[in-house]
Amino acid sequence: MIDLRSDTVTRPSPAMREAMLAAALGDDVWGDDPTVNAFQQDLAERAGKEAALLFPSGTQSNLVGLMAHCERGDEYIVGQSAHTYRYEGGGAAVLGSIQPQPIENASDGTLPLEKIDAAVKADDPHFARTRLLALENTIAGKVLPADYLQEATALARQHGLATHLDGARLFNAMVATDSSLEAMCRPFDSVSLCFSKGLGAPIGSALVGSHAFIKKARRWRKVVGGGMRQSGLIAAACQYALDHHVEGLKDDHRRAARLGEGLAAMPGLTVTSQATNMVFTQVEKGHIASLAAWLKEHDILLDLVYATRFVVHRDINDSDIERVIEVIKAYFDRQA
Ligand SMILES: *Cc1c(COP(=O)(O)O)cnc(C)c1O
Secondary structure (H helix, E strand, O other): OOOOOOOHHHHOHHHHHHHHHHOOOOHHHHHHOHHHHHHHHHHHHHHHEEEEEEEHHHHHHHHHHHHHHHOOOOOEEEEEHHHHHOOOHHHHHHOOEEEEEEEEOOOOOOOOHHHHHHOOOOOOOOOOEEEEEEEEEOEEEEEOOOOHHHHHHHHHHHHHOOOOOOOHHHHHHHHHOOOHHHHHOOOEEEEEEOOOOOOOOOOOEEEOOOOHHHOOOOOHHHHHOOOOOEEEEEHHHHHHHHHHHOOHHHHHHHHHHHHHHHHHOOOEEEEEEEEEEEEEEEOOOHHHHHHHHHHHHHHHOOOOOOOOOOOOOOOOOHHHHHHHHHHHHHHHHHHH
């Protein structure tokens, strides 16, 4: 199977599994797991923050990040298409009593500064208290421009807002811009990072920020059921990914670019964007179901019905990319 549904489908490599098996373990709710502690310290240093905290998922890491910044009756400014607004079950509102203030993302994924400015509410009992600006990088594969990140976070600070970054794919943005993790995290008070996407760990996300912030986050993580015991098993996989899988994201980006190029030449299909490890396309309505069936027959998995998104990851190689292009070309040739 060539599975292009998401970069979450990667399987842990034999070497990663070995690292997990070899990990020294303890009970992390007691703070006793040496592998977790070492991973959190290493990650915090690389991110240029005081502390880090391991989570089972990015959804929980984001939720707890929002809950550590905002209290009941506070609100966060966020993009309409942001994961922390649209794809997390409304968790901030449901579990955190935090009101989202969504604003429309521009086509490059940014939130226009004048819209952020206009969304900040006055200190008045009619309004929720605007507390936080939450951005996402990469968003739909797109890297937010560094200048924009400076300006948006400076604007937030002017208004006394904290800043959170959903960096589920921040390592993709980092290698795409030849930057460092420290530079990518610098504008933000807190950042959530995923290891279970392109980096290939089976489980694991982490939040980075100040000591005081992470202390609050540790409490909320326990409250939402994310306190884990011998989680060094997970931290070992994340550490392995951090040490060995970051550079490989460049290969994913090169392959996604090649896939985008190959697909752009097809009739009946339009490439709407290609950035980092993703290709977004539009398929003519009449073709969606039959193309999906054709791909499945040829052992290619794609979430065509929901969104014609192709996601490249470390379990996809160069010949897989060529095969996908060939199979789709054969589909449209047959129609002609
Ligand atoms: C995948 C993802 C998350 C977290 O997802 P989990 O499946 O809960 O780990 C958060 N934000 C973005 C942008 C993502 O793509």
